[in-house]
Amino acid sequence: MGVSPAPSPAGTAARRGHRARVAARARLDFWFDAVILVGYTIAYSYGWTGVVIHEWLGIGLGIALLLHLTLHWDWAVRTTRRLLRPRGHDKLIWLVNLALLFAMTLCVASGIAISRVALPELGLSTLQTPFWFRLHALTAEVTVGLVPVHVALRWRWIARIGRRLLAWRPARRPR
Amino acid sequence: MDRAHRPAAARLAPSAAAAVKFARQFAAAALVVTVVVLAGLAWSRANPSLPGEGPAGPARPVPGRAVRNWAVRGHLVLPPGVKPQPGGRPASGGPAGIVGNDGSGIPAMLPGDLLEPVNLAVLRHTAMLEAAIIAAVIIVDASYRRARRARRSKRGSPATPAGR
Numbered sequence: 001m002g003v004s005p006a007p008s009p010a011g012t013a014a015r016r017g018h019r020a021r022v023a024a025r026a027r028l029d030f031w032f033d034a035v036i037l038v039g040y041t042i043a044y045s046y047g048w049t050g051v052v053i054h055e056w057l058g059i060g061l062g063i064a065l066l067l068h069l070t071l072h073w074d075w076a077v078r079t080t081r082r083l084l085r086p087r088g089h090d091k092l093i094w095l096v097n098l099a100l101l102f103a104m105t106l107c108v109a110s111g112i113a114i115s116r117v118a119l120p121e122l123g124l125s126t127l128q129t130p131f132w133f134r135l136h137a138l139t140a141e142v143t144v145g146l147v148p149v150h151v152a153l154r155w156r157w158i159a160r161i162g163r164r165l166l167a168w169r170p171a172r173r174p175r
Numbered sequence: 176m177d178r179a180h181r182p183a184a185a186r187l188a189p190s191a192a193a194a195v196k197f198a199r200q201f202a203a204a205a206l207v208v209t210v211v212v213l214a215g216l217a218w219s220r221a222n223p224s225l226p227g228e229g230p231a232g233p234a235r236p237v238p239g240r241a242v243r244n245w246a247v248r249g250h251l252v253l254p255p256g257v258k259p260q261p262g263g264r265p266a267s268g269g270p271a272g273i274v275g276n277d278g279s280g281i282p283a284m285l286p287g288d289l290l291e292p293v294n295l296a297v298l299r300h301t302a303m304l305e306a307a308i309i310a311a312v313i314i315v316d317a318s319y320r321r322a323r324r325a326r327r328s329k330r331g332s333p334a335t336p337a338g339r
Contacts, residue, residue, distance in 0.1 A: 041298070
């Protein structure tokens, strides 16, 4: 075991700054993903929300998913490059995420195509063919199965960050 | 490249570099999403039928604001395939109106049923379904990892740490 030299104040500050940045990104990912999950669960419950909330929430989810994909773009590129390696840890997650990308994108797109309130409200006409209705129903069914798998495959990360973020910390009193 | 042979982005302030990176990744993500949407459009044009379903019918454009203020709560929803007769009205004392059902799996439009507590069972059902799938995947994943760790410890090699 080697003895590490005493950290300089600048080095300590930089390390602390780096840790804070990582924590900020993890916090953003955690809460943003939680909001998407809750939003998706509500949007899927069409019988409760009614058509107006369902459609506007669906459009919001489409935008949120684009941001989610952007925030995790590095992971997607890195994992895609590693796919050919024999021991790819993230292969299953990559496959689930790819299927989810297709299902969710088509779900939102078909939802926009059959919109009865949101797009007409904006003065836009929609194409209400049975194909888009069926595609919407089919992709919604696929998505409701894949979203929990997508979440559960990251349960260790969620548990680790959630434990840190949701842990009750008593406030320090100034002396 | 600048005089120090650094890429242009290296000269930018950290926040500006992060913004450029985000914009680049956002454009890439948008491109991927566009490709998937275009694939869906091509599917609808080339072979507009889905597994287990018949061919799709012709397009019906919906005029703007056609459904505004249309409260259909208390209406009678017809079985799939049954069309409401033009000018047909329900009997007095019955439902407030008649709503068609295209059998697509999409429930009839009920904008009057917004967030009714009686329909909370639908939300509960979705949450329960998601929770059940999450629990099942976690159990399978944890058992798989435990079995793999046990196998490795038998062989005497250290287990790899898990993380994101």
